[in-house]
Amino acid sequence: MEESFARPQEQAVNFMDTQLANVLGDVYGITVQRFIKMKSVIGVVTQQGPHHIWKPVPQSVVRRVSLVYQPLLFLQQAGFRVALPVTSRTGSLVMRLPNGSVGQLLPWLSGSHLNLANRQQRLAAVASLAAWHKATVASMPETSLQSANSNLQRGKFVTKFQFKINLCARLWPSICSIFPQLQPYTSPLFKKLSDLTQGIAQWQGSMAFCHRDLAPHNLLWEEKDAELQRKIGWIDFDLADWDDPIGDLVQVMNHTVALVAIRSGDLPEMVETYAQNLPLSREAISMLWKALHFPDVFLRTAVQWLGQGTPIEGRQRVQDAWEVELGRWQVLTQDAACVVPMGDNTTM
Structure with a gap:
């Protein structure tokens, strides 16, 4: 990921990487002052x-860099602040260093990582996300990525969600054996998983160019920019592809649940802000609301903890994550009556 120029987590390097400096000079025409x-x-x-970012590119991602370039260029021309790869003097988007490693040169976007606890930033991000989806749905053919989708995608929204549902159901008995206090929640949890499974089986989603990795560190907030859309900067497109835009919105809202002590009204406000920029059908909002009942924060925390060998010091994190989910369900129940009626029958 490319860190913000305004607030980087940086450590000054006391030596000049001659190899990289030479490539940047010869291939991009850049004179490096320091790294x-x-x-x-x-x-x-x-x-x-201006200043730049040099980002290593795994071999598995090299082809994707060229495939996402045209959609990102389109979005940049439409007014979005995106970290579009810089082309070399020969027109290349990636460059191999003498040591064999591959990387890409990116603009160093100004701004700080998005703070989801800040209402203004949170809603601006959702509004910009809807505008992003609307622009690609309305104005761009899907052909630029369609031919490579089967090779590049990491699973479409429905496929990925079904995988997570199955994983949660499979791990739950083991988790309950370690945390027996969770056993009483088995029935309501599996009811939610069943409802979500039925929902995605019937869901006929739409298609847009999606980011698909919308953690707060991949969105930048630029306070100084007067235009709302350009207050948000977009970085790290390793997973970007054509997909169901509901997936992007679910990601942003799940990160909000994980990082913010949400209150009644917070999630409906995010849905309404998105829908003001890209109208949602009743079916889409119903699907979104079911997806938000999935215990994403808990599952990610539990999977990480299990993968570490269930260390004693990590048990509290798992219990805390479950408390987050209980709070989520309480808020979703309170807000359900005011969310589904928002939808219309005009779009996705």
Whole structure:
């Protein structure tokens, strides 16, 4: 991922990576002043500006870089702030270094990572997301990625959700054996999983160009930009593809549930903000609401903990994640009456 220029998690590098500096100079015409080593990328501070990010690209993602370029270029031209790969002097989007590693040069977008606890930022992100989906649905053919979908996608929305449902059902008995206090929740949980399974079996979704990895660190907030749409910056498109836009919205809302002490009204407000920019049918809102009942925060926490070998020090995190889900269900129950009637029958 590319970190924000305004608030990077950075560690100054005291030496010049000659190999990378030479490639950036020869291939991109950039004179490097210094490098900043971050968690997974390298900040490139140039003498002439603007500044850039050098991002390593796994071999499995190299082809995707070229496939998503045209949709991202389209969105940039439509006014969205996207970290569009910089083309080299020869027109390449990725470059191989002498040591064999591959990377891409990206613009270093200004802004700080999105704070979902901030209502203004949260709603601006949802509004921008709807505008993003609307632009690609209305103005772009899907052919640019259709031919490679079978090879590149990591599973469409419905397929991925069914996998998570099955995983949750399979792991639940083991989890209850470790946390017997969760056993009384077995019946209501499996009722929600059953309702969701039936919902996705009947769901006929739409198609848009989707980000599909909408964690807050992949969205940047630029306070100084006056235009609402350009306050949001978009980075890290390793998973981007044509998919059901409901999946992107569910991701943002699930991260909100995980990171914010949500109150009654918060989630419906996000749905309404999205629908003001891209109207949702009653069926879409019903599908969305069922998807939001899935205990995503708990499952991710439990899977991580089980994968670590069930350390004692991690038990509290699992219990805390379950408390988050209980709070989620309480709020969803309170808000159900005001959400489904929002939908119309005009769009997805």
